[in-house]
Amino acid sequence: MKDKFKKFVRQHWIFIWALLSVVYAAIVQLLFSLKTSNQFFVAHWGAGDILTYASTISLGLLAMWQNKKQQEENDITQERMERIIIHANELSIISKMIEHEERRVNELDKLLNRFMQNCDPQAVAIAYSSADKIVCMTQVTELERTIDKDFFAISRLLAEDKVLKLDPDNALKVAFAKLYQTVKKDIGDIRQEKIDMCDIHAVGKMVGKLSAERDTFMKEKEEYLESIQSKLRKLLFEEIALEDARKMYN
Known part of the structure; x- marks a missing residue:
C-alpha cells in the first residue's frame, strides 16, 4: 500500500x-x-x-x-x-558474411565442376589420344597440373568451412580425396606405361573405378553445395541475429 x-x-x-x-x-x-x-x-x-x-x-x-x-x-x-x-552494425556484418560466403560458394562451384570434368575418364583418354608420344605426354602432364592446381584451391576453400575442417571423415572430403588419388594413380600408370591403352580389359577396369569415384564425388558435391546454399537463403530471407549467424559459420 x-x-x-x-x-x-x-x-x-x-x-x-x-x-x-x-x-x-x-x-x-x-x-x-x-x-x-x-x-x-x-x-x-x-x-x-x-x-x-x-x-x-x-x-x-x-x-x-x-x-x-x-x-x-x-x-x-x-x-x-x-x-x-547496433542493429545497423549487425546487419552490416551479416551482409559482409553473406558477400564472403557467396564468393566462396561461386568459386567453389566453378572449381569443383572443373575438377570433376578433368577427372572424368574421357578427359584422361583425350589427353592420351595423340599418336605422337611427346604430344601425348605433354597433354597428360598439363591435365595433371590443372588437376593438382584445382585440388589445392578447392582444399583451401573447403578449409574455410569450420564444420568440414573439424570433421576428417566428412563424406565430401573422403570422396574428394579418393577421386584425386585415383586419377593421380591412373595418370602415373599411363605415364609409366603400366596400363596398356590398347588393352580393353585394363582400360575398362581403370575407367570403371575412376567413373565410380567421380560419381560418388558428384553426389557428395551436390549435397554439400545445397547445404551451404540453404544456409545462405536463411541469412538472406529470414531475420537472423548476428550471434546466430556467427554460430552458423564458426
Missing part, C-alpha cells in the same frame, strides 16, 4: 502541488481576513508577497518537472538511436 502511494505521488506530483497551492492560497486568504489583538500573529508582509513567493516556487517546480520530462524523452530517444545503430 505504501509503495502504491509513493508511485501515485511520483506520477501525479505536479497536480498534487497545484492542488496544495490552491489550498495554500485559500489558507493565506483566510488568515489575512481574520482580525487578532495578538501582535505576534500580525503579518509584517502582505498577502500578495506570500502569493508571489508561492507562485515563484510553483514556477520553479514546473520548470524542474519540464526539464525532467525533457531529459526522460532525450534518454528514450538516445536509447532508441543506440539500438538502431
